[in-house]
Amino acid sequence: MPRVRTKTQEEYNAYHRAWTQKQKDAFYSNKSCQVCGSDERLEIDHIDPEKKIDNNIWNWAIERRLEELSKCRVLCHDCHVQRHVEDGTFKRSGLLHGRLGENGPNAKLKESQVRRIRLLVALGLKSQRGIAKELGLAPATVNQIIKMKRWRHISEDPEIPA
Numbered sequence: 001m002p003r004v005r006t007k008t009q010e011e012y013n014a015y016h017r018a019w020t021q022k023q024k025d026a027f028y029s030n031k032s033c034q035v036c037g038s039d040e041r042l043e044i045d046h047i048d049p050e051k052k053i054d055n056n057i058w059n060w061a062i063e064r065r066l067e068e069l070s071k072c073r074v075l076c077h078d079c080h081v082q083r084h085v086e087d088g089t090f091k092r093s094g095l096l097h098g099r100l101g102e103n104g105p106n107a108k109l110k111e112s113q114v115r116r117i118r119l120l121v122a123l124g125l126k127s128q129r130g131i132a133k134e135l136g137l138a139p140a141t142v143n144q145i146i147k148m149k150r151w152r153h154i155s156e157d158p159e160i161p162a
């Protein structure tokens with residue numbers, strides 16, 4: 001019997017990640033946010049959260065995936081967060097666990113990130129230190145954002161969802 005080299009776990013994982021990403025890219029390639037029209041950071045939003053099985057559907061078999069997608073619309077990340085904040089389903093939306101951004105040191109913050117930073121701290125869901133680390137910001141900068149000493153023009157109080 002010729003010896004067939006089997007894939008290592010690492011190779012298998014890389015292959016699986018690439019395949020999953022390909023399904024995702026193909027789905028989003030011709031879509032845009034149904035609220036604002038953006039085509040950045042698109043996500044699926046379950047129109048009725050009660051009917052949601054999972055957001056992580058990209059490695060599912062096609063039939064099961066399409067069934068889940070039929071309960072969804074496409075929103076950009078910011079509109080998706082906004083939707084769940086407004087209807088009080090933010091905490092269980094799974095969006096909390098998402099990363100705040102891809103900022104490196106000294107990167108510019110976006111308005112949506114400033115709102116989200118204030119919201120997460122107001123809800124007691126992330127520490128200022130944790131946010132600083134995640135965004136590559138100085139802890140003092142995050143504190144100034146919370147205390148409204150920076151980005152004061154974004155003055156909407158974060159609403160506290162249930």
Ligand SMILES: [Zn+2]
Pocket residue numbers: 033034035036037038075076077078079080
């Ligand atoms: Zn949008």
